[in-house]
Amino acid sequence: MAKFRVVHYLNQFFGQIGGEEKADTVPLKKDGPVGPGTALNGAFKGEAEVVGTVICGDSYFAENMEEALKQILSMIKEYNPDLVVAGPAFNAGRYGTACGAVAEAVVKNLGIPAVTGMYPENPGVEMYKKSVYIIATADSAIGMRNAIPKMAALGLKLLKKEEIGTPEQEGYIARGIRKNYFAKERGAKRAVDMLIAKIKGENFTTELPMPAFDRVPPNPAIRDLSNATIALVTSGGIVPRGNPDRIESSSASKFGKYSIAGVKDLTGDTFETAHGGYDPVYANQDADRVLPVDVLRELEAEGKIGKLHDYYYATVGNGTSVANAAKFGQAIAADLKAAGVDAVILTST
Amino acid sequence: MVKEIERAGIPVVHMCTIVPISKTVGANRIVPTIAIPHPLGNPALPADEEKALRRKLVEKALKALTTEIEGQTVFE
Incomplete structure (x- = not known):
């Protein structure tokens, strides 16, 4: 053949x-x-x-x-x-x-x-x-x-x-396809067996796993931008030059919080990317291409937004586990809330 | 990260190039950007045009933050 x-x-x-x-x-x-x-x-x-x-x-x-x-x-x-x-x-x-x-x-x-x-x-x-x-x-x-x-x-x-x-x-990932088959025992018996196993604290396998939907409903819109404090967060790995916290280029285990108070423009001399999952040339030349500090400063000066928050937060989103990303997100959010930030622009590469 | 910030009660807009991934991670306000290595820029443009492009995108993001939405919304 x-x-x-x-x-x-x-x-x-x-x-x-x-x-x-x-x-x-x-x-x-x-x-x-x-x-x-x-x-x-x-x-x-x-x-x-x-x-x-x-x-x-x-x-x-x-x-x-x-x-x-x-x-x-x-x-x-x-x-x-x-x-x-x-x-x-x-x-x-x-x-x-x-x-x-x-x-x-x-x-x-x-x-x-x-x-x-x-x-x-x-x-x-x-x-x-x-x-x-x-x-x-x-x-x-x-x-x-x-x-x-x-x-x-x-x-x-x-x-x-x-x-x-x-x-x-x-060995494939479940596709959510249901297939009929003849079970050895009727449903009522299987259900009771499962219940007894559960009560005894034994292992059992559900026949109908519940889908894990984790959706968060959108928050209400910002009413008055001209009085709002906006913070920047990025998964694009923008860090002060030299990467002081040594954020890993992939599978990041941490995020950084960096002051941009008084910074009008990110330049190749002051900021760079620590991200190992994209070509860093453009971000290293001008990190505003990932973290738009320059235009937010303009908008702040023009009174279009109230204030650009004094700190931005960055991690490297490159093979980062969902568990770590969620943990970073929670910590960043708590910090932003404590600082009275009204809204966030999060950029990803 | 987007979802956790939203969950904490802070409205957040996700600016990214791969919109399907943004939807999968559960962002609600999404603004598509230019390219993966330079989401908010285009090195092929002269500096002033590049900045104007970035400003347009950021203004779009601010518009998204001031727009009431029901579910996931892409602001093209």
């Missing part, structure tokens, strides 16, 4: 084009496997073959989603594949979004299966888990060796149209 044909989607980094300085790479294709594609090819054990690799820069994709998707799909199509594998993207937000979007478009538009892989906290999971199979991976490329065999195995099952097991069995 002929081998199944597989196209692999990668970002500029795993596609061996370059780091953040190449994140604006437009889509391109290469015959055969590239980088992790070699391991993927091996994991198919001769049943399928990576015939081509499509590579796109993470920033190019994120900033030109529609156009990029169109170009990538047409390149994928040229290889006439039976399956598309995207990533794994681990905890890289832009890459995860791209992998999810590519996989979803492949399933919808080309009518063939697709598999991707991400860390459960990757924002791409929330966006695409309902439409595509996402193998749960570790948060960094250390998890490559674990992720690739699972992605290949699920891919082969999809190719051979075999029955796909539960998320626990196959």
Whole structure:
């Protein structure tokens, strides 16, 4: 039997084009496997073959989603594949979004299966888990060796149209699909068993997990801007030059609070970025491009806003865990409230 | 972070380039920006035009803060 044909989607980094300085790479294709594609090819054990690799820069994709998707799909199509594998993207937000979007478009538009892989906290999971199979991976490329065999195995099952097991069995992130099956015991008995286990403090598995919606309703609008104190917060890593608090370039464990009292303009001599997840050239030249102190000072002088708060807060939003980000947010909010700040502009890169 | 600031009762506007991520993290007032490495600037422009562009975006953010909304709203 002929081998199944597989196209692999990668970002500029795993596609061996370059780091953040190449994140604006437009889509391109290469015959055969590239980088992790070699391991993927091996994991198919001769049943399928990576015939081509499509590579796109993470920033190019994120900033030109529609156009990029169109170009990538047409390149994928040229290889006439039976399956598309995207990533794994681990905890890289832009890459995860791209992998999810590519996989979803492949399933919808080309009518063939697709598999991707991400860390459960990757924002791409929330966006695409309902439409595509996402193998749960570790948060960094250390998890490559674990992720690739699972992605290949699920891919082969999809190719051979075999029955796909539960998320626990196959290692993918639950898609919210319900499947009917014949249980050994009737519902009433199962419910009572579960209740007894719960009362005894034993482990039990719910048959209907409740979705965890965490939405905060919007606060009322600011009525009088000209009397309002506005504070700046950023996840773009803008810090005083030298990064005095040594905020980590990725997976930040802290945030910084820095005075901008009397500062009219951020310059390359005074401020820089500590962020390791985007090309720092532009922010290092002029940090106002991420933290708009200069124009807020103008608006303050013109009386359009009451005051720009004396301090701004910064962390690096690059693979930062949701738990840490929430903790930073709570601490920053408490501090802002104590200082009587009326509203916040939060910028992200 | 956006959500925790909102939860504390302070109105917040999120200025970012990847709007779908902003929606996923639960921002309510969202202003799309220019590009990932320079959300509030464009190094291809002369300095004065770049600043004017930044000012326009910040004014949009201030407009968002003074606008009553029901749910997640993108201020294009």
